[in-house]
Amino acid sequence: MTPSHATGETPFSLVYDSEAVLPAEAGLPTYRQMGFNDEVNEQRMREQLNFLDELRNQALYKMQKYRHLMARTYTRRVKNKEFKARDLVLRLFSITHPKDKDKLSPKWEDSYRVSRIIGPGTYELEKMNGDPIPRLWHASNLAKYYV
Known part of the structure; x- marks a missing residue:
């Protein structure tokens, strides 16, 4: 499996604190299979279980750092629209x-x-004559009108 970019782990x-054996590796003799010792493997697996929480915490930290970098990159490029009261x-x-939208609308x-x-x-x-519009509007759905 390919490690995640955000966490650096598969x-x-x-979940299991060990790497999976690929089907291609299961059929062919590899160094990994030839050097396998059941007793040593069992002992190392038990030792690694002690560090599983630390591995997960490190992955969580990397993921939060990655999200922060992505959010910072996004907000750097976003340009907020701001209007003042009485702006057109x-x-x-x-x-x-939404139903009347077509190519020529x-x-x-x-x-x-x-x-x-x-x-x-x-x-x-509000309309130009002073009548209020019944709902609120977000700036992304508005554009400044220059007269």
Whole structure:
């Protein structure tokens, strides 16, 4: 089995603390089979069981470090959109009309005004005449409208 990139260990070794013997190795005489001693193997397996928790903890640490690096790489490339109250925005057409989406449909619809900022990236919109829009909108579904 191939070791995982995140942990550096194979799934089999994390569960059983030993490597699996491949079917190709089982049929052919190899150094690994010829040097096999049942008593020594049993003793070493018992010794390795004592270190299984440490091996799993090291794999967990490597996996968490890998996830942190991936998250940092992702967030470095993401550009957050921020709007202020009273900014003019366009809504994504495919979100408001999912069944009407086809090749010739517009990408953005109408112009709206940000009436209130609810949280980071979450906005309450209103029409240009002041009528409120019934739900909240995320910044990824909005685009700044320049007049």
